[in-house]
Amino acid sequence: MRQEMMEMRGQLEEQAFRIEQLQQESRDRYLDLDERMSRLNGQGHSGGKGESSSVAVLQPPILNTSVAxxxxxxxxxxxxxxxxxxxxxxxxxxxxxxxxxxxxxxxxxxxxxxxxxxxxxxxxxxxxxxxxxxxxxxxxxxxxxxxxxxxxxxxxxxxxxxxxxxxxxxxxxxxxxxxxxxxxxxxxxxxxxxxxxxxxxxxxx
The missing domain is CATH 1.25.40.10 (Tetratricopeptide repeat domain)
Incomplete structure (x- = not known):
């Protein structure tokens, strides 16, 4: 019974970790989107450094990954x-x-x-x-x-x-x-x- 309980707890733990990871990924995506929208709204026409930041945000994902x-x-x-x-x-x-x-x-x-x-x-x-x-x-x-x-x-x-x-x-x-x-x-x-x-x-x- 002890071994069976360990197995059951292990399965529950794995599921909990998966849920935690999905929640974290969801939060990360939300924060990333919020940051991008802020840059577009607040810096899109400011020129100089702000303008460069906005252009970087609009690059395709593959380019963003390359400069991570x-x-x-x-x-x-x-x-x-x-x-x-x-x-x-x-x-x-x-x-x-x-x-x-x-x-x-x-x-x-x-x-x-x-x-x-x-x-x-x-x-x-x-x-x-x-x-x-x-x-x-x-x-x-x-x-x-x-x-x-x-x-x-x-x-x-x-x-x-x-x-x-x-x-x-x-x-x-x-x-x-x-x-x-x-x-x-x-x-x-x-x-x-x-x-x-x-x-x-x-x-x-």
Whole structure:
């Protein structure tokens, strides 16, 4: 059941990332269009530098791409490479090749230690280790999510899993503290509902 839950959460996570990417692309297109309209309306007849800017805006997309900032191109290339590495590791998790998945996630973090998917990679390292009974290692990975990525969307889930890990390690006091904090800080989250259920199995309130 644990492995099936991991697979389901993985699928949901992938869908969430796709939605996030589409939303970001939509926002980027809107901002780009807004900027172009502003230039056309405010600078189209100003001459000099303003006029040159308006002409550049009217160039075909292929020409705009050719003069794009090289650093932006590199950033996009790195992001795509990191995403490919992350998705590859995810495929290994879905196929239950946990040892290979762990190695792939570690390689991803080595190559992109501060990348966009770093928090997720640490989270799934924790999941993989937890599924295989490596609770000390799972604890360390979940803790990194909380310590190094406090604004990550994975924090509620990592907190819940960390609470479970502490329970499995025999530290019920720490486990309850974490689970109760999830309920208090993220009351509308799935992690909160899971924390409440788990606390009940521990005899908590």
């Amino acid at each position: 900032n090289p650093s932006e191109k590199r950033d996009q290339s790195v992001l795509k490479a990191e995403e490919a590495a992350y998705q590859s590791a995810f495929s290994l998790i879905r196929s239950k090749q946990f040892d290979d998945a762990k190695e792939a996630l570690q390689q991803q973090l080595k190559a992109y230690p501060e990348g966009r998917y770093a928090d997720n990679a640490y989270y799934w390292l924790g999941e993989v280790d937890m599924a295989q009974g490596r609770y000390d290692e799972a604890r360390d990975s979940f803790q990194v999510v909380l310590s190094d990525f406090p604004k990550s969307s994975k924090v509620p889930d990592a907190s819940y899993k960390l609470g479970r890990v502490y329970d499995l390690l025999g530290n019920q006091k720490k486990a309850k503290e974490l689970l109760e904090s999830v309920i208090k800080q993220y009351p509308e989250s799935a992690a909160s509902r899971l924390s409440d259920t788990y606390l009940r199995t521990m005899g908590g309130s």
